[in-house]
Amino acid sequence: MIKYQATITAIGPYVAEFIDHSILVLFGDQAPEELAEFAILHDGKELKGSLSVGDTVYLGESSYSVLAVGDVANDNLKNLGHVIIRFNGETEPEMPGDVCVQKKPLPEIEPGLEFRIEEG
């Protein structure tokens, strides 16, 4: 089951600073300008099932197992298309908005790249 599906539409000028920390900040494309500067914007609309540990995040062809889901991560994704993905291999979220996934290299993040979350 596909829980969330989106295509990246724009990359803010300060996204690279977060990528250096192995963090991706995604927002739906209605985000205010000041957040868009730091965010990867996408056209995702609907969260079809709660994100949970064991799901898989896809960025284009690259896949990452979900290891931890913070308490407010699902609300953020559902309400704002917003999620913070940390590629750090941790099984405890540092912050309530975090989603932690496997520590693996990131693909080139660019408009047109697909972002998808699948169950299991």
Place this chain on the structure above:
Amino acid sequence: MTDKKYKRVRVTAGNRGWGGPLIIAPEEGKDLIYSVTGGGIHPLAQHIADLTGGTAFDGFKSKAGFDEIAVAVIDCGGTARVGVYPMKGVLTVEIHAIKPSGPLFRFIKETNFVSGVGIEQVELLED
């Protein structure tokens, strides 16, 4: 003589929160209580607006200049919104009890940020 239009509030950190206290003092031309939260204007932002006479504003629906914002209310729980508004020079009230972290950590100070805030942490100041 227009000074009486607005009142001030003191916002303190809640249980396990961080930063503050902040004094929120809306003024003419800078009276927006800027809610950057999921699902419309957050009740905490509305509460601060009601107490101070400021204008509750949904940051996801409309656009405002940073110099018009008396305070930003966020429910970030993480890494992005938590630092953006302090960086822009906007006082920031975070609903979740978090300590600052992430790449924008350097912009977050006790003088521009307070977290773990609920209705009980907002106190009207009588002049």
